[in-house]
Amino acid sequence: MAKSDVIVVGAGVAGLAAATALSQAGARVKLLERRPYIGGRAYSYEHPALEETIDSQHVVLGCCTNLLDLAQQAGMAETIRWYDELIFLEPNGQRTPLRPGRLPAPMHQTMSFLRAPMLGLADKACIASGLLRFLRNYPRDDSESFASWLKRTGQTERAIRHFWEPVVVGALNDTFERCSVKYAGKVFHESFLRSPEAGRLGVPAAPLSEFFAPIAALASRAGVDVRLKAGLESLEQTSDGRWTVRAAGETHCADAVVLASDFKQTRVLLNSLPATVEDKARMEAGFEAFVPAPITTIHLWYDRDVTGLDHAVLLDTRIQWVFVKSRIRRWPVERGCYLELVISASWPELEMGREEILSSAIAEFETFFPAARQAKLVKTGVLKEARATFSVTPGLDRYRPAQATQWPGLFLAGDWTATEWPSTMEGAVRSGRLAAGAVMGDRGRFMAPELPATGLMKFL
Ligand SMILES: Cc1cc2nc3c(=O)[nH]c(=O)nc-3n(C[C@H](O)[C@H](O)[C@H](O)COP(=O)(O)OP(=O)(O)OC[C@H]3O[C@@H](n4cnc5c(N)ncnc54)[C@H](O)[C@@H]3O)c2cc1C
Structure with a gap:
């Protein structure tokens, strides 16, 4: 039986972040991934018929401080192409560039916004009044849908189609009914108001598996034993409180396990553990809430x-x-x-x-x-x-589990756990680092600092 201090299950962005942090802090870490490649959903592959490497383009923002910190550590920060300007195009060829100007935050986008031909005066007025509501912050409570907020704040049809919709649907990947104001507000607060740096758009300039390879190399350098094609088949807690897992015909044993798998797989794995009928029902209701x-x-x-x-x-x-x-x-x-x-x-x-x-x-x-x-x-x-x-559906927060679980020594990571971020690579890195912190008994230990607000936003 192979021994290690911590077993991390899943080499997606969350698992890589957790394993690297734990290993750098001195733990012996084994990272088990069921697929033949790392990166999870952030992957690229050779398409045999096309003879091309393809992926689904992922982007980051300047406010993704934990992902960028990990990228910096892995020496891959240079492979992100940064853009200050976003161009909105209408089918008739009309272009609206939105870019920061000389005014201090939160007014840095004001000049290009005032000039924007994609919006009329009434649209601009209601967008401005809407953005003002996210100036100090976004709501802590996630019960209201963005659809209801748009109606309540009297947004015009064109303001919705040309401003709120492209940003919210692009960032949160669902319709207004299935996005809470909390997370929509977070997107606008971070990317349009907080500072020009927070809103910069970063695009990986390499196929995703190539882009993330330096993080796997960083993990290996830090001592992580990365095992591919090693899908976890069973998970058990022994009478001495340690954990035993079976993967690819081998049994591994550790003091702690971080399940950094997606919510569908984690549901199956947690269901095999002993729990009261009430706890099982609560867990099931939680997993059912994820869309x-x-x-x-x-x-x-x-x-x-x-x-x-x-x-x-x-x-x-x-x-x-x-x-x-x-x-x-x-x-x-x-x-x-x-x-x-x-x-x-x-x-x-x-x-x-x-x-x-x-x-x-x-x-x-x-x-x-x-x-x-x-x-x-x-x-x-x-x-x-x-x-x-x-989807960050209204009310989902109460079902997003913390990284520490009711089973001592068992922790969860993954973009879907409680991070205060929507489903993103940044959310995944945060979850992995929070889980690593929870393993070490100091939740915030591995977290990168947030970007400071600039301009007038410093005083809010
Ligand atoms: C098309 C697309 C576009 C996206 N665009 C963006 C974007 O622009 N910006 C952005 O920030 N995010 C984007 N995302 C979301 C981002 O990819 C995810 O939020 C992030 O990758 C999630 O990482 P994760 O580690 O939490 O989960 P996952 O990537 O799902 O990783 C879980 C890992 O666990 C492994 N696993 C599962 N079960 C087992 C098991 N039993 N044993 C061993 N291993 C197991 C899986 O194989 C997987 O590797 C996009 C996603 C997709 C698919």
């Missing part, structure tokens, strides 16, 4: 650049974002153009066939970028992720 939400991405390769942009938010269409990966990755022009269209909250697309998704996405894309009609479309791909994120 997985899909993202569909469409990958297009053209023989030449058809956008002239690295990325843009597309308005009045099913597609929320276009990421021109060939430009973000600084491909030489001769290599042609590779871009990805992102459809968030893509339930309808889950039911649609590949050809139907492709033809409607390409038709919409061409209305924004007519140059695409003249270029040669070399190859295409569609990637559906049915369980991309969980």
Whole structure:
């Protein structure tokens, strides 16, 4: 029986963060991952028919301090391309760039916002009054839906379509009814008000598995024993309080276990542990509250650049974002153009066939970028992720479990646990670091500091 101080289950972003922190703090750590690769949902793979490495584009914001701290430690911070400007595009070709100007936070976006042609005067007035409500902070209570907030604050139809919707659906990956004001407010507070740095958009400039490889290397350097294709089959607490797990035909034993698996797998594993009928019922009710939400991405390769942009938010269409990966990755022009269209909250697309998704996405894309009609479309791909994120539905907070559990020595991590963040890589790193802190008896020990507010926000 192999012994280690801590076994971490799941080498997604949360598991990698937990294992690295624990190992750096001196624990002997084994990291068991059932798949043949690390990164969990943040992965890329070689598509055999396309002969390309594809992934679903992930982005970060400047306020993702724990993810960025881990990236810094792993020496991969340079592989993030940073952008201060967001371009909103209308199908008629009208462009609205939003970028920080000279005014101090929270007014740093004011000048480009006032000039924004995508919004009328009445739209701007109600958006400004809406943002003012998130100035000091966002609500602590998560019971109200964003749909109800939009109605209560009298947002205009165009303000919703051209401002609130692209940001909220893009960031929280669900409809307004299934997003609480708390998390929508957090997105606006952090990305539009707190400081220009907090709202910067970072785009990994490499396929995700390549991007995250330095974190796995950091974990190995710190002494973590990483085992791939080692899915946990059983979990048991022995009479002396230690833990025994079985994975890939081997038995491992440890003082503590961190389950950094997704909520579906964690539910199965926890169900096998002894608990009272009431506790089991409470746990089941908690897991039932989680709604997985899909993202569909469409990958297009053209023989030449058809956008002239690295990325843009597309308005009045099913597609929320276009990421021109060939430009973000600084491909030489001769290599042609590779871009990805992102459809968030893509339930309808889950039911649609590949050809139907492709033809409607390409038709919409061409209305924004007519140059695409003249270029040669070399190859295409569609990637559906049915369980991309969980929805921050109103009232979900009370079901998000803390990292310490009722079983001594057993801890939970994963973006879905209690982190005060929505389903993101930052939420995952926070959960892993909180779990590592809980193992060491000091919850906040591994957390990176928040970005300071700047300008007038310092006084709020
Ligand atoms: C299409 C898409 C787009 C996204 N866009 C963004 C974005 O732009 N920005 C952002 O911040 N986030 C984004 N996300 C969300 C982000 O990927 C997740 O929040 C984050 O990766 C979750 O990490 P995690 O470690 O909590 O969970 P997971 O990544 O789910 O990791 C869990 C790991 O546990 C392993 N596991 C499960 N069961 C077992 C078992 N029994 N034994 C061993 N191992 C097991 C799994 O194989 C997996 O590797 C996106 C996600 C998707 C899918």
